[in-house]
Amino acid sequence: MGAPSWFVKLLAERNVEMTPERSERFETYYRLLTEWNERMNLTAITEREAVYEKHFYDSLTLAFHLDPDGIGRIADIGSGAGFPGLPLKICFPHLQVLIVDSLGKRIRFLEHLTAELGLSGVTCLHARAEDAARIPEHRDGYDLVTARAVARMNVLSELCLPFARPGGLFAAMKGSDPAGEIAEAERALSELGGRIEAVHALRLPFEQASRHIVVVRKTGRTPARYPRKAGVPAKQPIV
Secondary structure: OOOOHHHHHHHHHOOOOOOHHHHHHHHHHHHHHHHHHOOOOOOOOOOHHHHHHHHHHHHHOHHHHOOHHHOOEEEEEOOOOOOOHHHHHHHOOOOEEEEEEOOHHHHHHHHHHHHHHOOOOEEEEEOOHHHHOOOOOOOOOEEEEEEEOOOOHHHHHHHHHHHEEEEEEEEEEEOOOOHHHHHHOHHHHHHHOEEEEEEEEEEOOOOOOEEEEEEEEEOOOOOOOOOOOOOHHHHOOOO
């Protein structure tokens, strides 16, 4: 059994091709997610249609607003169960994906998952974002950095922008209207070398839940003092 027909149809309408192989990979993803979820907390959403809508489809909405063909390297910060990085990798195999998560158990799941899915070009890194961003091979080097429901914009900018290359993008995936968060993050973005390029609003197809994608353009290299030590950005946001 492959992906639901509505999933294939809605993605086709957005020019995201769902081949039989990709469809099977999503179904394997769903099976492994629910199996592992029985022994560790990966997601509160386990019903098949809901996983496809709220995790898989939601992750792929990034591709509706950003051109994946123009992106080579992507860093997914605080990825949890692999969202949005792995759904994007399944549909756009050319992407080189870095997944950063601070919980070792989740990284073990993601390493098993990528092996079972037969995905190459995926690196799963067990680290705090603040520490990973200081590793030379990851700093200022990614075309797109993304995070889904991780933290408020002023904190998230410090965790994510150091990974983006100058001229690259940081896309924060949010739920309800992020206007207040964006205003709150004005100084952080200025300090970190980012500027708001667009805010895209959309709704999930069935639940009709509100989603927003905040796209930030990286204007220059991250100042050496950022990110601060692990835990500091969340406790003392740039304001």
